[in-house]
Amino acid sequence: MSVYVVGHKSPDTDSVTSAIAYAALQKEMGVDAVPAMQGELNPETEMVLNKFGFSAPEIMTDGAGKQLMLVDHSDLAQAPDNLGDAELLAIIDHHKVGDITTNNPIIFNAQPVGCTGTVLKQLYDINNVAIPANIAGIMLCAILSDTVMFKSPTCTEADKAACEDLAKIAGVDDMQALAMEMFKAKSAVDGVPAKDLVFRDYKDFDMNGKKIGIGQLELVDLSLVAGIRDDLYKACEEVKADGRHTVLLMLTDIMKEGTDLMVVSDDPSLIEKAFGGKLEGNTMWVDGMMSRKKQTVPNMQKACGC
Numbered sequence: 001m002s003v004y005v006v007g008h009k010s011p012d013t014d015s016v017t018s019a020i021a022y023a024a025l026q027k028e029m030g031v032d033a034v035p036a037m038q039g040e041l042n043p044e045t046e047m048v049l050n051k052f053g054f055s056a057p058e059i060m061t062d063g064a065g066k067q068l069m070l071v072d073h074s075d076l077a078q079a080p081d082n083l084g085d086a087e088l089l090a091i092i093d094h095h096k097v098g099d100i101t102t103n104n105p106i107i108f109n110a111q112p113v114g115c116t117g118t119v120l121k122q123l124y125d126i127n128n129v130a131i132p133a134n135i136a137g138i139m140l141c142a143i144l145s146d147t148v149m150f151k152s153p154t155c156t157e158a159d160k161a162a163c164e165d166l167a168k169i170a171g172v173d174d175m176q177a178l179a180m181e182m183f184k185a186k187s188a189v190d191g192v193p194a195k196d197l198v199f200r201d202y203k204d205f206d207m208n209g210k211k212i213g214i215g216q217l218e219l220v221d222l223s224l225v226a227g228i229r230d231d232l233y234k235a236c237e238e239v240k241a242d243g244r245h246t247v248l249l250m251l252t253d254i255m256k257e258g259t260d261l262m263v264v265s266d267d268p269s270l271i272e273k274a275f276g277g278k279l280e281g282n283t284m285w286v287d288g289m290m291s292r293k294k295q296t297v298p299n300m301q302k303a304c305g306c
Helices: 013-028 043-051 116-126 133-146 157-170 175-186 194-198 222-240 268-275 292-303
Strands: 003-006 033-037 067-071 087-093 107-110 202-207 210-219 246-253 258-265 283-287
Touching: 003 013, 013 033, 013 043, 013 067, 013 116, 013 133, 043 133, 043 175, 087 116, 107 116, 116 133, 116 157, 133 157, 133 175, 175 210, 194 210, 194 222, 202 292, 210 222, 210 292, 222 246, 222 258, 246 268, 246 292, 258 268, 268 283, 268 292
Parallel strands: 003 033, 003 067, 067 087, 087 107, 210 246
Antiparallel strands: 202 210, 246 258, 258 283
């Protein structure tokens, strides 16, 4: 029976590449592991896979009757449907511990680093398995993406050290040039429906009984979305109408290192309380905000009384 290795819903570069890299490690250890993802590739991830010669993993959204290993998440809301009818074998992550529970012991490795790729680099080393050059390349890209080329507050010395090693294995001489190539792909918005952009990198959270959705668009310049802001706001309203208390869309300027936070909420004052600012219309500039995991979610949880 094949074991599916799968990342979270609205897959990003870390979740997809981690599925590929961990499945490859499991195969080296004798497990019939298959990488999978829960949605279509975003432009950055598609560029990364093409650059290092990988096809997109198969799409798998229903865990019923399957053996699963999860990467880059441990929340039920982000996991495959019917997880309770699956056999969960492992979780490899770099986020807070989520709400998934199991009846049996599993492999669980969640570390306070900037990327699941960094955890996987350690697992390859611990198991004395050489990392193939192409897998090193996609793991490197995942870390550069998640840490925003080491600018994110989630970045650690372990992430930087992993990148140095992975770049050598992959034959990458200029990490900054690679990161900029990725960021330009990530910034592609032309012709993409607004709702697809909201869901490009999106997660739902339960915060003290409130369903809070947080999406993020990382852009090399906010001018790229100047002409579609109204469409993005309407899309956020549609997403909120589907049973959510609040939807936040982080329009993150990679170069200026801050976020224009778009807000649709039953209680806008909650967001002002969370981030210590005032909304101007439906947005608020938050200087230095780069990370949903470390800056947006914890502030919202505190404001919601979690």
